[in-house]
Amino acid sequence: LMWMKENEPEILSKTHKYVLIEDFINFMLCGEYATDYSMASSTSLFDEKQQKWSDELIDTAGIDKDLLCDAKPSGTVIGCVHSKASQKTGLAKGTPVVLGGHDYSCGCLPTGAFVPGVILDVIGTWEMVVTSIDKPLLDMSLCNAEAVIDSHVANGKWAIMVANVAGGMTEWFKSQFAYEEIKQADDEKLSQWHYLVKNASARPVGANGVLFLPHMSGSSGPVVDPESTGAFVGLRNTHTRADMFRAVIEGINFQFLDIIDNLKTVLDKTPEKIVAIGGPTRNELWMQTKADISAKIMEIPEIDEPVTLGAAMLAGIGAGVYDDLTQAYEAVRKKVRVIEPNEKEHLKYIDIYHKYKKLYPALKGIRD
Template identity: 30%
Template sequence: MSYTLGVDIGTFETKGVLVDASGAIIAQATRSHKMLVPQPGWAEHCAETDWWGDFVYVTKALLCDSQVNSEEIAAVACSAIGPCMLPVNAAGKPLMNGVLYGVDTRAAAQITELTERIGADLIMARCGNALTSQSVGPKILWLKQQRPEIYALTAKVLSATPYLTWKLTGDYVIDHYTAANFSPLYDVNKLAWTDDLAADILPLDRLPRLAWSTEIAGHVTAQAAQETGLAVGTPVTVGTIDAAAEAVSVGVKDPGEMMMMYGSTIFMIQLTALPVRDARMWYAPWLYPGQHASMAGLATSGTLTHWFRDQFARELGEGAFGVLAREAADSPKGAKGLLCLPYFSGERTPIHDPQAVGAFFGLNLTHSRGDLFRAVLEGIASGTAHVMEVCRALGTEPVRVLAVGGGTKNAVWMQATSDIGAVPQIVAENTIGASYGDAFLAAVAVGRVLPDEISVWNPVARVVQPVAEAVYARQYPLWKRLYSQSRDVAHELGGGA
């Protein structure tokens, strides 16, 4: 058995990869799906089709394309978007669509209720995080208050990766990194579920068993084997959230190293020697015992570029992003004085404002589509720089930033991120992302490699160096002021929607 298989469920696409013992890619497969937005502020997936259906499709494709005998696969690892909230019944059947991570802001009232009832300081001390749209606990309380008929039937509440693990093994298990996002139901000091802070949200026996990401959750069942083509008894790891697997994939392994993931959202993970507790960021135990992660994420990044393409370049078809990238490159840095607030689904870190709204400011009749698209990319880059500012203020400026994801192919976006944030970005040879990290974690789980050997699997390919630009030095402070000075208007607009 000389292969490992990794599958990652993203916001818009599922990717799978099969690798050999050296990390060489034997086969890849992808499948697209849609993020469902039934009303403003909501974001959902259908677990049975978007998560499990995609897993089955890409796994079969990998086996077919590679012609590898499934008996030769040493282990399987999954990752997925998260943290999500998926209630299932006693048979493990989803009772509704999966409620997605921080881009879903439906539980704003429950966040306020729990924070006021428990106290922000106590939540931070016990959970390591303030309650935000990223927190699963308030979303479970939303379920209880707004969908009591579903709550009454709920036997377990899962996130996306635990759902896949259950489908493969029949066991309900969740990694500590994901569980830390279930605040206020997870105690980061004890690494355990807790009902001390809010016993009324959910009985703890309705949550999955806790474990570390590279532990073996179970083995492929006969039913799962029949559906996927995997061999019965294949070890399945506990898995993790996609961003964590993505960080592993590009070589984040030591304190001070940060991943910058250019995906549907920008997500940053920095390993730290000690826990970093600050309400502007997120904290979680890392994938291995004794390690820590400080995290940040924007709400709309790749999602915003997709929106822009669909609204303003749909007629360009498959080549739309290439045309938009060239037009943005032709626009001068600073987009002729145009600012974009990228808060099209509210914002997560560092402002944690679900009522923040998107905006273009400074428009005049000379602006072109290319200027608008450059402003979008520079607006996202400004959001990233805002997080970097917080890291520096906390004394945790990263020593290495490793970039990954589809956005690394966009030179304007990458350079703007380095220029505005004043940070070099390292790009590894392989930028497949989380599914490749999953395959590596599967190899770690069965003793084929050590955790620090990822740099052998995936060496550095290039570095994007920052350039000091006067136009950004002038416009970035204005970009921050634009949010602070329009915040009240945005909230009143949202309140009347």
């Protein structure tokens, strides 16, 4: 909005409302302008403590407050599907339109991670580490670690989220180095990951001395340095692709532990358990390594689309199907696959983790 004010003032002068994507869809369904607290948090104009638009920030930015939609709690009914939308979509006229919320925040609901003390690990191209808290924590150490503190879709709670590239690095390694493993898997009609994971699983903890700094796209938390670069350290002519791929997975999970350690320090509380969702949860090596490195039990729910299910739970609460999130969670709760950490492997990893922590400052000195 500030950019439009400075660069496209004519367009801004004709603007009636500033709407986010889901707000626009809701408007087209029911004709009402509204947004939820979690999405309002993403605008940098929302007062997290008061959970309302910040007059101070809006005035400082020089923005017309009337451009903003009313902010309301997730799960609030804002209207009903009108005739025109019913004809276009097939949805029944009069169907309640309910506010949803931010994707990772919705993902906390069917996984039970809306309870403080539980970590939700959303793993894909990026890895988002999310935990819920009972009050907004405006701490400079979190800001310095690029942690996002948003209002949660679970009313009366807030979410802390730290993100880094994860699956994007394993995809990079596969595409650049794993031609033979891919060809063998394709010939046998197996997943292209099959032999990469199988061979790496046969290598010992610590990848025979190979360390990997997972900063191929810079680092965004808890080390914040977009100019940082990735690196393999400790390579010898006896190492194999399996060693290197295992080092990539271990490096990503060391990065995860770094985030957890930072949250533990700031919150002064040790996470009780970790719930993981996303495509890489099917990678047994990745998940077992994560459990061993963090020394935490990993729970992997049998849910195909947890974010969508979380939004559906909010719709159910708004429509009166469920009284609250606890009842909704019990109604949709799925079986979980549990991965126990190996204490002996954890002790080995702690020593390697201390070496990993030295990589960034050492390589930063070389880069600078």
